[in-house]
Amino acid sequence: MNAQPPTAQADGLQDVARALEAVRARGPLVQSITNYVSMDIAANAVLAVGASPAMVHDPSEAAEFAGIAAALSVNIGTPSPRWAEGMAMAADAAVAAGRPWVLDPVAVGATALRNELSADLLARRPSVIRANASEVLALAALAGAGARGGSGKGVDAGDAVEDAVEAARALAAQRGCVVACTGKVDVVTDGERMVRVEGGSPLLPRITAVGCSLTAVTAAFCAVEPDPLAAAVAACAVFAAAGTRAGREARGPGSMRVAFLDELSTLDAAGLADGASVHVLTGAAA
Numbered sequence: 415m416n417a418q419p420p421t422a423q424a425d426g427l428q429d430v431a432r433a434l435e436a437v438r439a440r441g442p443l444v445q446s447i448t449n450y451v452s453m454d455i456a457a458n459a460v461l462a463v464g465a466s467p468a469m470v471h472d473p474s475e476a477a478e479f480a481g482i483a484a485a486l487s488v489n490i491g492t493p494s495p496r497w498a499e500g501m502a503m504a505a506d507a508a509v510a511a512g513r514p515w516v517l518d519p520v521a522v523g524a525t526a527l528r529n530e531l532s533a534d535l536l537a538r539r540p541s542v543i544r545a546n547a548s549e550v551l552a553l554a555a556l557a558g559a560g561a562r563g564g565s566g567k568g569v570d571a572g573d574a575v576e577d578a579v580e581a582a583r584a585l586a587a588q589r590g591c592v593v594a595c596t597g598k599v600d601v602v603t604d605g606e607r608m609v610r611v612e613g614g615s616p617l618l619p620r621i622t623a624v625g626c627s628l629t630a631v632t633a634a635f636c637a638v639e640p641d642p643l644a645a646a647v648a649a650c651a652v653f654a655a656a657g658t659r660a661g662r663e664a665r666g667p668g669s670m671r672v673a674f675l676d677e678l679s680t681l682d683a684a685g686l687a688d689g690a691s692v693h694v695l696t697g698a699a700a
């Protein structure tokens with residue numbers, strides 16, 4: 415392990431600002447297979463950062479669409495056997511086309527269907543896994559990456575990110591992917607490098623599907639940034655900054671949801687520096 419002191423925050427945030435500019439300049443087409451709860455906010459978050467969302471899940475078209483999308487996001491939040499078929503076909507088509515895809519294993523650990531589906535999708539080589547701490551612990555245990563399992567309450571986390579950092583690192587190393595473990599702080603790792611992103615607001619987990627939206631936005635960043643660790647850090651930092659800034663004005667979850675989408679759409683380098691910080695814990699960021 416290549417231990418280094420935390421780098422200057424500004425360096426990491428400059429990379430984030432460049433990645434955000436690239437998303438806005440290129441407007442990548444992002445396919446999302448996501449749960450019924452999240453469809454609206456996830457599509458709006460992808461639009462707000464400057465990409466084009468398309469919610470395409472049915473097995474009759476999911477693989478065909480993955481061939482034209484720049485990146486794919488797969489969220490298992492409201493699963494069924496038919497949706498699972500579409501997820502597997504789309505993931506395989508994305509990999510065959512050399513496109514990145516991001517997995518969100520919602521409430522893995524809660525039911526046999528979610529465990530089987532998550533294990534199946536994990537074998538299809540996601541570029542990034544974006545999950546809360548309880549989901550990271552559960553998925554790592556399922557994958558035999560040495561964790562104790564999670565204490566989630568359905569789709570909500572019951573564990574702190576700090577307690578899932580080693581599971582995230584082990585899972586990423588075992589699978590050769592990036593794990594973005596989110597919560598009060600976010601930790602992003604590829605098994606060697608580890609980056610912590612700070613910011614956000616306690617109002618964020620009081621709005622449903624903000625994590626699902628972050629998963630879809632992570633796919634948008636993966637479409638323009640070839641390093642999936644840098645892409646996941648950028649998505650987390652953009653959410654952290656927009657969350658911090660929206661949280662200052664919001665009166666509760668309702669106005670927060672609106673303010674958060676507005677902040678996402680207007681965020682610039684100054685807003686990033688105002689609302690988020692990026693700390694490289696181990697390994698080179700670039």
Ligand SMILES: Nc1ncnc2c1ncn2[C@@H]1O[C@H](COP(=O)(O)OP(=O)(O)OP(=O)(O)O)[C@@H](O)[C@H]1O
Nearest residue numbers: 546596597598614615616618619623624625626653
């Ligand atoms: N207490 C908090 N303070 C600041 N930011 C937070 C807090 N909790 C979550 N966040 C932020 O909210 C976003 C969603 O992360 P979270 O871990 O809550 O996802 P999740 O549990 O998968 O959510 P969902 O399943 O409802 O979509 C991330 O950007 C994360 O940093």
Ligand SMILES: Cc1ncsc1CCO
Nearest residue numbers: 449451491492520569623
């Ligand atoms: C509330 C809820 N139930 C299934 S998915 C979802 C969205 C947050 O994960």
Ligand SMILES: [Mg+2]
Nearest residue numbers: 520569625626
């Ligand atoms: Mg979630």
